[in-house]
Amino acid sequence: MNTTGHGARDTDREELAALLPAPEDRDLRPGRHRHFKDMLMQEIDRDHAGARDLTRDRDLARDRSQDRDRSQDRARTGGTRWFLRPAVALPATALVLAGALGVGLGTAGTDNRPAARAEARPDPGAILLLNRIATVAAASDAPSVREDQFAYVRSVQTANDGAFGGPVRLGAPHEREVWTPQVSGPTREHGLIREYGQDWPIVEGLPDGADPADHPGRRAGVERPTYQWLASLPTDPEALLKRLESEVRSVDGQERAQTLFLAIGGLLQETVLPPETAAALYQAASRIPGVVETANAVDAANRKGLAVAREDTAAGERTEWIFDRSDLTFLGERSRLTRDSVRGRAGTVTHATAVLERAIVDRPGVSPSADRQRTQNER
Numbered sequence: 001m002n003t004t005g006h007g008a009r010d011t012d013r014e015e016l017a018a019l020l021p022a023p024e025d026r027d028l029r030p031g032r033h034r035h036f037k038d039m040l041m042q043e044i045d046r047d048h049a050g051a052r053d054l055t056r057d058r059d060l061a062r063d064r065s066q067d068r069d070r071s072q073d074r075a076r077t078g079g080t081r082w083f084l085r086p087a088v089a090l091p092a093t094a095l096v097l098a099g100a101l102g103v104g105l106g107t108a109g110t111d112n113r114p115a116a117r118a119e120a121r122p123d124p125g126a127i128l129l130l131n132r133i134a135t136v137a138a139a140s141d142a143p144s145v146r147e148d149q150f151a152y153v154r155s156v157q158t159a160n161d162g163a164f165g166g167p168v169r170l171g172a173p174h175e176r177e178v179w180t181p182q183v184s185g186p187t188r189e190h191g192l193i194r195e196y197g198q199d200w201p202i203v204e205g206l207p208d209g210a211d212p213a214d215h216p217g218r219r220a221g222v223e224r225p226t227y228q229w230l231a232s233l234p235t236d237p238e239a240l241l242k243r244l245e246s247e248v249r250s251v252d253g254q255e256r257a258q259t260l261f262l263a264i265g266g267l268l269q270e271t272v273l274p275p276e277t278a279a280a281l282y283q284a285a286s287r288i289p290g291v292v293e294t295a296n297a298v299d300a301a302n303r304k305g306l307a308v309a310r311e312d313t314a315a316g317e318r319t320e321w322i323f324d325r326s327d328l329t330f331l332g333e334r335s336r337l338t339r340d341s342v343r344g345r346a347g348t349v350t351h352a353t354a355v356l357e358r359a360i361v362d363r364p365g366v367s368p369s370a371d372r373q374r375t376q377n378e379r
Helices: 005-018 028-047 056-075 125-140 227-232 235-249 256-269 277-283 369-379
Strands: 150-159 174-181 190-195 197-205 292-298 304-312 317-323 330-337 349-361
Touching: 005 330, 125 277, 125 292, 227 277, 235 256, 235 277, 256 277, 256 304, 256 317, 256 330, 292 317, 349 369
Parallel strands: none
Antiparallel strands: 150 174, 150 349, 174 190, 190 197, 292 304, 304 317, 317 330, 330 349
C-alpha cells in the first residue's frame, strides 16, 4: 500500500469504504429507523435527567432477571458458554450440564427472526483487524477429524463466585478441560468436563418414564457444534451471518446484535474450528453493528493482546475477544461491567477465559499427549 501523500489517504479511504456495507443497504424501513432514533434521543434525555442514578431495588430486579435469563438459556443449550461452572443433573429433557456448555452459545436455538441492525456500523479499526485475523485463520492447518473422535480444549477460567443477584466476586483462575464428541447424528452423550478436580459427564436427560428409543438426542448443530457441522457452514461472511441469524435463539432483554456476537464468540472457544469457517466467522463478526477495536486487553492467563469488543448496553456489560499481538491467534475472552450497579463498579471483570490447547483425541478424559502415547504404543 502506498503510505505517502494525499494518494495514500485517498487509497486508505477507498479501501475502508469497500469494507463497509453500502449506505443504502438497511434492514429497517425508514419509519423504523425514525422510531429507534426517537428511542435513542429519549435515552439521552433520560441520561441528562439523571437516569443513571437508578434505585438499588430497580438495579437488583434487572440484574436478577438478566442472571435468571442467562442461567435458563445456558441450561437449555449445548454450546460452549455452557461451561462456566459445574452443575448437577437436570431433569426432563434439559441437558445434564457439568457447567454451562457455551461461552456464548447459550443464545443458540431456532428463532428465525432476523437480527435488528442499528444504524451504527463496526468501526474501521475493528473491520481491518478482524479481516487480518481472518487471513491468518484461513492459513492455519486443518486437522483430520473422524466422527468417533473428540474435540479437546484446555483453558484457564475465572468465573463469578458471588451470591446470585449480588455483587460480582471473581474466583481464582483455574484450569478446565473439555472433551466434546464429533458424531454428527443424534446423541445424548455430549462429552466430559474436567474442572474443580472432578470429571463432569455431559448427558442429555430424558423425561420421566420416556422410552430412550423415542429420544435419541441432539444432532450436530449450533447447539452442539462439531467439526463437520462447522465445516458445512457457508464461508461467505454475509451468508454465514444470515445462517446464524436464522438459527441462534434470541435472549429476552438482549440486543440481537449482541446475541450474535456472543454466539460467534462461543464458537471461537471450546471447539476445534476448520480454517475457512474460522475466517468466515471473523469476517461475519466485522459486519455486526457496535463492534469496536480495543488496543489493550488481558485474558485469564494474564496474556496481553489486541481485542475486538461489543457492549451489551441493556446489561451494562462489555465482552472482548482477545488476540495475540504478534500472530493474531485467539487467546480468550473477557467481560467487564460498563456502569455501576449492584453487581459492582464499572470496570469490574465478570468472567475471563484463556485457551491454552486445542486438539482432536480418540477418547474422552485422555489428554492429547497421553492419546499420542497410546497410539504409538498400539503401533
